Amino acid sequence: MSQPAVDQAFFIYFYISLSILSIAVIASRNIIHSAFFLLIFLLHVAAVFLFLNAEFLMVIQIIVYVGGVLALFVFAIMVMNLKEELRHRKFVKFAGAGILAGLLFFAVFYVFIRNIKITPEKPLLGDVNTLGSLLYSYYLLPFEILSLVLLVALIGGIIIAKKNPREDK
């Protein structure tokens, strides 16, 4: 916070690069290129978390997203072996209407967030101790329920994606 101009410059860089990377995820024709643009996008989002004094979230973002979710995407692309993708068209027929609906959504959202004010008590200094003690005391029940959600997703993913045994006969 001691150098607002430097902060501003970095924020503008992250704004532009995040926008370009997310557009590149959509616009690239090869799916594996989309996955790699998504990788760089997620690392930039981790840097934005670092700006907001959320060091623990940055670490979790890199571990879970880059190490888990993106590896899952790359594995899925590899297993499906989509070679014929380059010939097909990328977008649906009503792509113009989709873009229009998205821009309308952005306009409405911009009207909402344009004049937002938050009373600045004091900006949060990222403290992992406080975050951990809050997570294990006040938010203990949602935390445990979340472990159940992950277990159900794990079992469900395995059951859905395994081969149907009747087809093998």
Add this chain to the structure above:
Amino acid sequence: MINEYLLLSATLFTIGLIGFIIRRDLIVMLMCLEIMFNAVNISFASFSYYGGNYTGQIFVLFSIAVAAAEAAVGLAIVLALVRSTGINHSDEITGLRG
């Protein structure tokens, strides 16, 4: 200030929404879902920072875990669909029974 972070969040959410609508590949649609999740997480973290409260960061933790579960189940569904019918485009799925 918080306006800039919310504008960043809105921009990324809009790009993810447009990509989810207009792309045909199911895997890229799931990637656009991840973009939207990240936009919402930025919004949560900025409210947490400027409001001086840790609740936003804890919700980002929950959101990241739910996003991981969503990606696992979604990719499993796409994999099962591709394996059973050979379709991986969203506008070619016309039958309910494989």
